[in-house]
Structures are given as structure tokens and as C-alpha cells.
Amino acid sequence: MLMLEFADVSKKYKVNSWILRHISATMKVGLFTIIGPNGAGKTTLLRLLAGILEPSSGKVLLNGQDISQDYSQYKQRLGYLPQEFGFYPEMTGREFLHYMARLKGIPSSLYPCRVKEVAHCVGVTNFLDRKVGGWSVGLKQRLGIAQAVLNDPDILILDEPMVGLDPEEKLFFWNYFFRLSRNRIVIFSSNILGDFITFSDGVLLLVKGEIRFYGCIQELIDLIVGKVWIVHVPVEMVPLLAKTWAISGIHSTDTLCQIRIVSDTLPDILGVEPGEPRVEDAYTYLVR
Structure with missing residues (x-):
């Protein structure tokens, strides 16, 4: 059984400058999303799971074994897309994927077939023989995803893979990642x-280097049942309400705004009514 675990992991870059503090979680086969505000430690955690960084304390384990004990073997089972991925602009897409295949230790006899397969899966087949320097941002992101899955990894780690993709492309890749995650950890x-x-099997919310929530989407939403309130107010009242209440959503009309407020108690605002909880409400409640 495939199981990736980080156990009591902390990471600091300077003395008393902690990026992550004593976090633990276990991930099995499935699709997992790490969310959180900027600076929460998401990229640092992914780099630790990818073995690019070492924890200041704690361990990252694959099937109970510390990945640092045999990182070369772990790397063969890993696909990774960093937040900022560099390309050689003078290479064609095909040359780049052949180059990455060689770095990943894929036998040269398998290059053509595997490159053709992943290029088709991510939709860059028609661009493979063009120099990458001329590709659009979205196509480069697709190429980055292609190199990450080139070695058919057991563990696929992607740092904000939807950047540069339009809504249709995002839906395509969500479906793609979901299919991949049925027999591996994504x-x-x-x-x-x-x-x-x-779509995720698990959601992990990081705030200031600590885990505020880890579980399924429904469990996240259940945390705020009875804590969501809706009120319609004039536009000019919104800034004033925002100073007092945690606002998770605003929908404007010509003269009024529908405000979603997350609060443990009934807000003392004329016309307020209970609302159905959403993911955005739970996020606001836990991050505030």
C-alpha cells in the first residue's frame, strides 16, 4: 500500500524564523490539495515532500521509510512541478522532454513512445517540434506538467499547476489529475x-506554518454549520461591516450588496439571515 507521511516536521531558514512548525499528516492513494494564504508554507512543504529540502526536525516517510535514507530510489518514484519551472528556450518541446527523460533515468529506447504519450495527454503534440521560447504561458505550464508525469510516478507533487491556464484547461487538468490519482498519490x-x-480526497489548510485543517471537503464545510449569515446592505456599508465581521463573500447589485458573514454568533445587523455553508466560508473562518 502506498503511503506518504510527514511526521512532526518543522522547517526554519534562520534562527527563530520558522516556516513550518511541528506538522504531521498521512496521505494514501488519492488527490490532495494544499491551500492557504501567501506565506503559509505551502511551497516549503511541497519541497520537503519532494526531498528538495530537508526538515529542520521531523521526517518525511514513504511506506514507513525515511526518504532521505535512499533519495535516489525515492526520486525515481516521484514527479515534481515547482512553482517556477525553467525551460531552455532554444530547445524544442520534444528535445526538452527527451532531456528530462534522460535526467529521470528512463531507458532511451522508451523516450519516443513515452514522450508521444504524455504530450498527447497534456495537449502539446502539435507544438513538440517548435522551440519552447515561443510557447505561450499556458503551453509552457502544460509542458511542465508533462515532464512531471514523464516517469509515470507513484507520487506526483505539483506547486500551483493551474497558473496560466484558462478555465477550460483547468477543468481538463482537474479531470486528468483525478484519473491519475486513482492509483497513486497526487x-x-x-x-x-x-x-x-x-474533487479532492483530502484538503490540507496551512496558516502561518501550522495545519488548521486536514480532512475531506464535507468535513471542512461541516465545521461552520450554523456560523454563516447573509445580509443585504447598501454598498457604502461594506467597508464598515468588514472592520467588525469576517466577510467570506460579496455579491454586488446596482444598489445593494449581498454579504456573507462567518461568525459564531448572530450578527447584530438588521435583516441578517442564516446561510448555507460553502468552502469559501470555512476558509475565511479558519484563516482569520
Whole structure:
């Protein structure tokens, strides 16, 4: 059984400058999303799971074995897309994928077949013989995803893979990642709650280097049952309400705004009514 675990992991870059503090979680086969505000430690955690960084304390374990004990073997089972991925602009897409295949230790006899397969899966087949320097941002992101899955990894780690993709492309890759995750561990980060995270088997929320929540989407939403309130107010009242209440959503009309408030108690605002909880409400409640 495939199981990736980080146990009591902490990471600091300077004395008393902690990026992550004593976090623990276990991930099995499935699709997992790491969310949280900027600076929460999402990229650092993914780099630790990918073995690029070493924990200041604690361990990252694959099937109970510390990945640092045989990182070369772990790397063969890993696919990784960093947040900022560099390309050689004078290479064609095909040359780049052949180059990455060689770095990943894939036998040269398998290059053509595997490159053709992943290029088709991510939709870059028609661009393979063009120099990467001329590719659009979205196509480069697709190429980055292609190199990450080139070695058919057991563990796929993607740092904000939806950046540069339009809504249709995002839906395509969500479906693609979901299919991949049925027999492997797929982990990615996102700053956008609307990135179809309801498809995830597990959601991990990081805030200031600590885990505020880890579980399924329904468990996240259940945390705020009875804590969501809706009120319609004039536009000019919104800034004033924002100083007092945690606002998770605003929908404007010509003269009024529908405000979603997350609060343990009934807000003392004329016309307020209970609302159905959403992911955005739970995020606001836990991050505030």
C-alpha cells in the first residue's frame, strides 16, 4: 500500500524564523490539495515532500521509510512541478522532454513512445517540434506538467499547476489529475479555492506554518454549520461591516450588496439571515 507521511516536521531558514512548525499528516492513494494564504508554507512543504529540502526536525516517510535514507530510489518514484519551472528556450518541446527523460533515468529506447504519450495527454503534440521560447504561458505550464508525469510516478507533487491556464484547461487538468490519482498519490497546492477542490480526497489548510485543517471537503464545510449569515446592505456599508465581521463573500447589485458573514454568533445587523455553508466560508473562518 502506498503511503506518504510527514511526521512532526518543522522547517526554519534562520534562527527563530520558522516556516513550518511541528506538522504531521498521512496521505494514501488519492488527490490532495494544499491551500492557504501567501506565506503559509505551502511551497516549503511541497519541497520537503519532494526531498528538495530537508526538515529542520521531523521526517518525511514513504511506506514507513525515511526518504532521505535512499533519495535516489525515492526520486525515481516521484514527479515534481515547482512553482517556477525553467525551460531552455532554444530547445524544442520534444528535445526538452527527451532531456528530462534522460535526467529521470528512463531507458532511451522508451523516450519516443513515452514522450508521444504524455504530450498527447497534456495537449502539446502539435507544438513538440517548435522551440519552447515561443510557447505561450499556458503551453509552457502544460509542458511542465508533462515532464512531471514523464516517469509515470507513484507520487506526483505539483506547486500551483493551474497558473496560466484558462478555465477550460483547468477543468481538463482537474479531470486528468483525478484519473491519475486513482492509483497513486497526487498532491498539489492552490491559492484559488475555486480550482475545483471539491474533487479532492483530502484538503490540507496551512496558516502561518501550522495545519488548521486536514480532512475531506464535507468535513471542512461541516465545521461552520450554523456560523454563516447573509445580509443585504447598501454598498457604502461594506467597508464598515468588514472592520467588525469576517466577510467570506460579496455579491454586488446596482444598489445593494449581498454579504456573507462567518461568525459564531448572530450578527447584530438588521435583516441578517442564516446561510448555507460553502468552502469559501470555512476558509475565511479558519484563516482569520
